Amino acid sequence: MNNNLKITCPKCKATFDAGDAFNAHFENAQIENEKKLKDATKKAEQEAENKFKLQFEKQQEEIEKIKKAESKKATEEAEKKYKSQLENKDKQLAEAQKNLEQKLKEEAEKKLELAKKENAKKAEQEAEKKFSAIFEKQKEELEKSKKSQEITQKRLEERTQEMTKIMEARKVELQGEIQEERLQDFLRKKFPEDDIEEIKKGAKGGDCILIINYKDKKGIAKIYFESKDTKNFNESWVDKLLSDMKNKGIANGILVVSKSALPSDFRNDDGYVKRHGNSIYVAALDFRSLHILVDGIRSILILKTKENKEHEIPDIMKKAWENLNSPHFELPIKTMNSQIRNMEVIFRKEKESFERMSAHKDKAIKEIHSNLVSMVMSFSRNVGDVLPQDLLEHKDDKLIE
Secondary structure (H helix, E strand, C coil): CCCCCEEECCCCCCEEECCHHHHHHHHHHHHHHHHHHHHHHHHHHHHHHHHCHHHHHHCHHHHHHHHHHHHHHHHHHHHHHHHHHHHHHHHHHHHHHHHHHHHHHHHHHHHHHHHHHHHHHHHHHHHHHHHHHHHHHHHHHHHHHHHHHHHHHHHHHHHHHHHHHHHHHHHHHHHHHHHHHHHHHHHHHHCCCCEEEECCCCCCCCCEEEEEEECCEEEEEEEEEEEECCCCCCCHHHHHHHHHHHHHCCCEEEEEECHHHCCCCCCCCCCEEEECCCCEEEEECCHHHHHHHHHHHHHHHHHHHHHHHHCCCCHHHHHHHHHHHCHHHHHHHHHHHHHHHHHHHHHHHHHHHHHHHHHHHHHHHHHHHHHHHHHHHHHHHHHCCCCCCCCCCCCCCCCCC
16 A cells, blocks of 8 residues: 655646655745746736836826736735635645644554564563573572572481480480489488499499498498389390499399389389399389398398308318309309300290291102102103103112212
């Protein structure tokens, strides 16, 4: 579609396009019209002058008047005609200018709208591209931050677990120390005439040793104490106490445990349970029953000392008797007896395991032999007696050594 506006000049009948060409043409036409108007006026004056030149002399005044009247009239008519034409031209030019302006305005608005859309689209693409780059960077930073937080969180959890374990261990250790202190305070209070030998923290062994004194005799016997403040009983504590007693040369020991960690064979009526004969007593942390137990063991040990003193026996027999009753002789025998029982348990388990394995092997051999006989019999039934009669018999019954 052609958007050019065609304009026809009323004066020269020329046709041209609107816009810059119209303005240039209008200026040229205006100049030309002014020139032609001047020429026409001059020509009219000249013609009037020539026409009335002969009569001028006769009727100078009349001619002068007519000349003036005609000139005025011609001037007025020319001015009126030119003014009318100029007004029409102005109207047409104004209309054309208005239409042109409207057209240019519409085109400008369309171009502006299109430019806005293109700029908006371009800006949107650039913004999207920029945002995408920022988003990817932020995403990468977020992933790094997330990974850093995960590593930090993992380290904190590991550190927390380590601290929890340390705190639990310290708690257990503190509970054990508290129980040790309570046990020692109890022994000092109930047996003030005896001595308490405390085993230092970190040193190998139990908690403390009660050194029994009687009248003017010091250290006539000893009782080894070990305490445990845990939730479950462990039989290995007894073996460890026996080993510690052996190293110290002490024949009697008491393992004091919390009421929540009593062995399965413990009876509340007795208040204790024996291990390794009368060498070790497992007792609950109940100071009333514990006092009765310690006092009973202490009395027996004092009585043995008195009996040994009252009996007059030869020195060699006395030394033999003392050695037989000493921890150095008694405890190794009890330790070996405990080890023998442990070996019996291990051997019994190994024997049961071996018997189970032998039974499985015997069953497997019988199944293989049964399958072999079935296969040979099936071949004989389907093919005939082509196999040797003694195929399944043993040629040599000797076992492979």
